[in-house]
Amino acid sequence: MPSGLDPPQWPPEVPPWRPAPERREPRPVPERPSPLVPTVAVPAAAPHEDVFDRLLERRIVLVSGRLDDQAATSAAARLMLLDATGDEPVDLRLSCADGDLDACIALADTVDLVGVTVRALCAGKVGGPALAPLAAADRRLAHPHCGFLLKDPSVQLHGRADELAASAASYQRQLDGLHTRLAQATGQPVERVEADMQVGRTLTAQEAVQYGLVEEIAGTSREG
Numbered sequence: 001m002p003s004g005l006d007p008p009q010w011p012p013e014v015p016p017w018r019p020a021p022e023r024r025e026p027r028p029v030p031e032r033p034s035p036l037v038p039t040v041a042v043p044a045a046a047p048h049e050d051v052f053d054r055l056l057e058r059r060i061v062l063v064s065g066r067l068d069d070q071a072a073t074s075a076a077a078r079l080m081l082l083d084a085t086g087d088e089p090v091d092l093r094l095s096c097a098d099g100d101l102d103a104c105i106a107l108a109d110t111v112d113l114v115g116v117t118v119r120a121l122c123a124g125k126v127g128g129p130a131l132a133p134l135a136a137a138d139r140r141l142a143h144p145h146c147g148f149l150l151k152d153p154s155v156q157l158h159g160r161a162d163e164l165a166a167s168a169a170s171y172q173r174q175l176d177g178l179h180t181r182l183a184q185a186t187g188q189p190v191e192r193v194e195a196d197m198q199v200g201r202t203l204t205a206q207e208a209v210q211y212g213l214v215e216e217i218a219g220t221s222r223e224g
Helices: 047-057 069-085 101-113 128-136 161-186 190-199 205-211
Strands: 060-064 090-095 118-122 125-127 139-142 147-150 201-204
Touching (some): 069 090, 069 101, 147 205, 161 190, 201 205
């Protein structure tokens, strides 16, 4: 009998097979710093800077190692700062076995220019052109086991013939100034200072007192 309905088909129609879509993991979103809080890397302070600042509060300027341009510039800046911030004496602690002639003369000139009293206290070994700031100090003391070396600085000159002549003349003027400064501080004749610097004479702390390089041994008087 007709029912008005189409009879079901056999076999039933099956839709064509398709592979399932591949699942993809979501990409991680990179973290971005907030625009309101900028990220700035702040370098940590060097340990010795805090020590130098503490010494500066006590009006102490420490100079150790080779007295080169960087060390002389730093020491000169601290001396000028202390000169501008008080009238009390400044203690210049020297432990420099050698140094650059230009730098040592520059530091000695700064010691000459500051208006406060500069007391130099030597420890370890002090020698060569590093004797210049010592000679410029108002008072000169040494620890009992300190050693001193009277020795001309070595120099290496490079350049054309005319440049070498100019550099040699400049070096000789500075060397003569170093000898004159030491002679005035010690009371020795310039000729003797020149001879001792040429041979590299060594002095103990007690011999340095006798030579006139330092005035006394630290700890032997209540004033020091």
